[in-house]
Amino acid sequence: MAIIVERKRLSFWERTYLPQILSGLYITLKNFFAPKVTLEYPDQQPVIPQGYRGAPVLVCDSDGRHKCVSCQLCEFVCPSKAIKVTPSAIPEDSQYAFIEKGPADFQIDMSRCIYCGLCQEACPEQAIFMGSEFSINAYTRAGLVRHKDDLYKIGGVVPDKIMKWQKIKEREAK
Amino acid sequence: MQSYHIFSDCALINGAIYFGLSVLCVFIIMAFAGLSVVAERKVCAYIQGRWGPNRTAIAVVEDIPFVGNFLKKNGLMQLAADGLKFLLKEDPLPKHVKKIWYMLAPVMALAPVLIVAGVIPFGVYWQDGRAYPVSIANIDISLLVALAVGGLGVYGAIMAGWSSNSKYPYLGAMRAAAQVISYELAMGLSVLPVILMASYNGVSALSIFEIAKMQSGDVWLCMLQPLSALIFLVALFAETNRLPFDMAESETDFVSGYHTEYGSFKFGLFFVGEYGHVVVGSALFIALFLGGWDPLPGCDWPSSWGIVSTLLSVATFLVKVAFMVVFFIWIRWTVPRFRNDQVMTLGWKCLVPLAALNFVAYLIYTSIA
Ligand code: SF4
Ligand code: SF4
Numbered sequence: 001m002a003i004i005v006e007r008k009r010l011s012f013w014e015r016t017y018l019p020q021i022l023s024g025l026y027i028t029l030k031n032f033f034a035p036k037v038t039l040e041y042p043d044q045q046p047v048i049p050q051g052y053r054g055a056p057v058l059v060c061d062s063d064g065r066h067k068c069v070s071c072q073l074c075e076f077v078c079p080s081k082a083i084k085v086t087p088s089a090i091p092e093d094s095q096y097a098f099i100e101k102g103p104a105d106f107q108i109d110m111s112r113c114i115y116c117g118l119c120q121e122a123c124p125e126q127a128i129f130m131g132s133e134f135s136i137n138a139y140t141r142a143g144l145v146r147h148k149d150d151l152y153k154i155g156g157v158v159p160d161k162i163m164k165w166q167k168i169k170e171r172e173a174k
Numbered sequence: 175m176q177s178y179h180i181f182s183d184c185a186l187i188n189g190a191i192y193f194g195l196s197v198l199c200v201f202i203i204m205a206f207a208g209l210s211v212v213a214e215r216k217v218c219a220y221i222q223g224r225w226g227p228n229r230t231a232i233a234v235v236e237d238i239p240f241v242g243n244f245l246k247k248n249g250l251m252q253l254a255a256d257g258l259k260f261l262l263k264e265d266p267l268p269k270h271v272k273k274i275w276y277m278l279a280p281v282m283a284l285a286p287v288l289i290v291a292g293v294i295p296f297g298v299y300w301q302d303g304r305a306y307p308v309s310i311a312n313i314d315i316s317l318l319v320a321l322a323v324g325g326l327g328v329y330g331a332i333m334a335g336w337s338s339n340s341k342y343p344y345l346g347a348m349r350a351a352a353q354v355i356s357y358e359l360a361m362g363l364s365v366l367p368v369i370l371m372a373s374y375n376g377v378s379a380l381s382i383f384e385i386a387k388m389q390s391g392d393v394w395l396c397m398l399q400p401l402s403a404l405i406f407l408v409a410l411f412a413e414t415n416r417l418p419f420d421m422a423e424s425e426t427d428f429v430s431g432y433h434t435e436y437g438s439f440k441f442g443l444f445f446v447g448e449y450g451h452v453v454v455g456s457a458l459f460i461a462l463f464l465g466g467w468d469p470l471p472g473c474d475w476p477s478s479w480g481i482v483s484t485l486l487s488v489a490t491f492l493v494k495v496a497f498m499v500v501f502f503i504w505i506r507w508t509v510p511r512f513r514n515d516q517v518m519t520l521g522w523k524c525l526v527p528l529a530a531l532n533f534v535a536y537l538i539y540t541s542i543a
Contacts, residue, residue, distance in 0.1 A: 024508040028221045037223045 053130035056083075056108055056119050057155035058148065065096055065165070066152060067127035070103040074119035074128055082112035083119060098172070099165055106148040110136050131155060196292065196310050202492075203291045207449035210499045212253050214449075217503045227252040260442030268338075268435055275337035280436070280443035283330025286323045287450040293319050294457045295383040297467050297488035298390070300477045307383035308488055315380045317369070320458055321362060324413065327451055328354040330444070331415075331422050331432040338435035346431030349514060350422030353412055356521035357419075361409035363529035364402045367536040368395055368462060374540065382458070386466030391474040394465035401532045403463040405525050410459055412521070414451045417506040421514055456498035460491065464498075467491045 013019050039046055048054075058068055070087035088104035090097050119128050131154060138144045146154075212227075219226030227249035235251065236242045245251050267273065293316035295307030306312060313319065328350050335347020373379035375388055389395055396403035412419040423431035433444045460466060467487035468474045475483035475490070512520070 021505075021509055025504060028504060028508045031223060032217070032220045034223065036220070036225055038225045040225065040228075 048132045048134070052132050052134070053115060053117050055110060055115070055131050055133045055136055055154075056113065056117075056128055057131040057133070058106060058127055058151040059129050059155040059158040060152060061160035061163070062157060063166075064157070066102060067125050067160070068103055068106060068123075069099060069125050069127070070101050070106070071124060073122045073124060077118045077122040078113075079116060079118060080112045080114050082109045082114075083107070084109070096165070098169060103148055106151060107145050108151060109145045111141060111144040126158070126160070129155060129158060192310065199291055199296075199310055200288055203288060203450050203453055204446065206453040206492075206495065206499070207446045208253050208257065209496075210449045210452060210503070211256065211445070212249050213500060214503050214506075215252070216249055217500060218507045221504075221507045230255050257442075260439055260445075263438035265438040265440065270339045271435060272337040272339060275333045276435075277440075279330050279334035279337060280440045280447070281330075282333055283327060283447035284443050284450060286326040286330075287447055287454050290320045290324045290454050290458070291450075293382060294454065295386055295461055295466065296457070296491050297484055298383075298387065298475075299484040300480065305387060305477070307386075308484065309383065312383060313381070314378050316382045317365065317380045317385070317462075320382060321358075321365075324451075324454070324458075325354060325358050327413075327447065330447065334436065334444070335432040338432070340435055342428040342430075343432045343434045346422045346424065346428045346434070349424075350415065350432060353415075353419065353421050353517060353521070356518060356526070357409040357412035360405055360521060360525035360529050361413065363526065363533060364405035364409065365462065366529075366533045367399055367402050370533075370536060370540065371395075371398070382461045386461040389465045390468050392472065394463065394468070394471045396463040397471065399463070399532075399536075401528065403459075405529045405532070406463065407459060408520075408525060410455045411502070411505065412517070414455050414502075415448060416452060416502055418509040418511045419517055420511060421517055424511070426511075452499055452502050453495060456495050456502065457491070460494045460498060464494060 058066070061067055068085075070085050072085045072087065075083045075085045084105075084107040085103050086105040086107075087101055090099055090102045096102075115130070117130050120130050133154065136144065216226040228247045230249065230252040231242070231246045232251050232254065236246055267276070292310040293313060295309045295312075295316075297308035298305050299308055300306070309316075331350040332347045335343040335345075335350070338344070368385060369379045372385050372388055377384040377388055379385070385395070415422050420431075423433075425431075428434070433441055436444060465471060467490045469490050475486045477483060479486075
């Protein structure tokens with residue numbers, strides 16, 4: 001059923017349109033002096049919310065062990081082929097030599113990454129995380145490719161509750 | 175009657191001084207136009223909750239304490255960047271345009287504004303007990319000159335639209351023409367009571383200066399003739415192609431209206447012309463209705479102070495112009511734009527009859543009183 005909307009009959013002053021202009025001017029004047037919402041970005045940094053998914057980075061556990069075991073699952077899953085892992089053995093003299101593998105180099109090409117987070121999901125070691133970094137600049141393409149050391153440096157430490165490798169080591173020691 | 179000031183007995187020196195003053199006048203109008211561009215961007219930003227341009231900086235100037243930061247934060251160095259951009263960009267000449275008219279149009283848009291600026295009384299000075307306007311030309315029919323030559327500005331838009339040989343500029347130009355014709359009429363009619371009033375007061379009624387002087391130390395005409403002032407103001411908005419009447423440009427439906435095909439310096443001339451028009455229009459409105467160089471209604475700068483009063487009067491006038499320009503900008507960012515048919519309705523069915531009625535009513539009133 002059609003609804004007939006009763007139009008309010010405008011008063012004489014409303015039809016002159018002038019009171020509306022005046023009230024409009026008042027509103028814009030109030031806005032003029034209202035605090036500004038603009039974040040002056042490079043000078044002021046935004047507050048990054050919890051759970052923000054920024055650039056993927058590598059992390060260490062609380063013992064400072066590099067967690068990545070270069071299984072290359074992230075490399076396979078990455079839809080934009082941004083990750084390139086160069087696996088190698090862990091040096092004999094390292095206390096983590098029993099883990100067998102670690103990356104010689106781990107590259108994430110930030111000019112390719114689409115921040116999908118699949119690498120984080122795929123990683124069996126919880127070694128790669130989406131960090132809180134959101135502004136990534138470089139003057140060259142090569143500058144956008146991040147290497148292992150940088151990735152670990154930016155990633156920092158993520159405390160590991162399970163400490164799987166420590167347990168394995170203890171078991172083997174027994 | 176000596177209608178202009180003689181600085182020296184030698185005609186050549188006199189002419190040279192007048193030439194210098196004209197250049198100064200053009201410079202002031204240009205400076206105001208440039209500043210209003212900045213003001214436009216700043217005011218619009220503030221109204222929309224933004225900061226507006228506040229990062230552009232010139233390397234050395236930026237480092238001057240206080241001043242540098244002030245200029246940067248208020249976007250004043252952005253002005254230099256904008257100007258340079260217009261000057262340095264490639265100036266393309268599209269193949270399909272009618273060249274002569276195409277080149278002439280920006281000049282046509284700017285020139286009338288500067289001519290009108292010549293008859294605006296920016297202040298007052300006294301000599302031998304008589305008051306003279308601080309203007310380039312003190313002519314008895316300056317109001318007519320201002321209205322007539324000011325209306326010529328639309329020829330720039332029409333020429334541009336026609337010579338661009340493309341549909342959107344053409345439509346924009348046609349709308350500009352229609353709009354100016356209708357609002358010019360309302361504007362002319364709305365000042366008639368003012369002219370009448372001035373002639374009752376026994377002053378040279380078609381001179382902007384005399385009308386402004388009439389209000390000096392007295393009530394302002396916008397209080398005696400509020401309807402005239404209102405119609406004049408609305409018509410002024412339409413004349414200067416400002417929102418809510420920007421039919422000629424209307425980015426929403428015509429890309430950019432009559433100057434769609436223009437770029438770089440030629441576009442810059444249109445741009446400056448538009449803001450110059452706003453500045454000169456404001457000056458005209460102030461001289462006619464807002465008491466000219468008086469700081470407040472009923473109080474004026476005393477003639478006994480001589481040159482000090484003159485300087486104060488010019489300063490007052492310029493400050494008022496600045497406020498008026500900000501008012502123009504304020505309106506632009508407040509009132510949504512009209513449709514073309516609404517503009518025409520408002521012009522022909524509302525403002526023109528109203529102005530005529532106002533005039534007739536004033537005639538009847540004065541003949542009775
Ligand atoms: S976030 Fe997605 S695109 Fe980026 S590296 Fe991880 S898997 Fe590849
Ligand atoms: S980051 Fe995770 S998924 Fe990628 S190679 Fe290292 S352990 Fe494997």
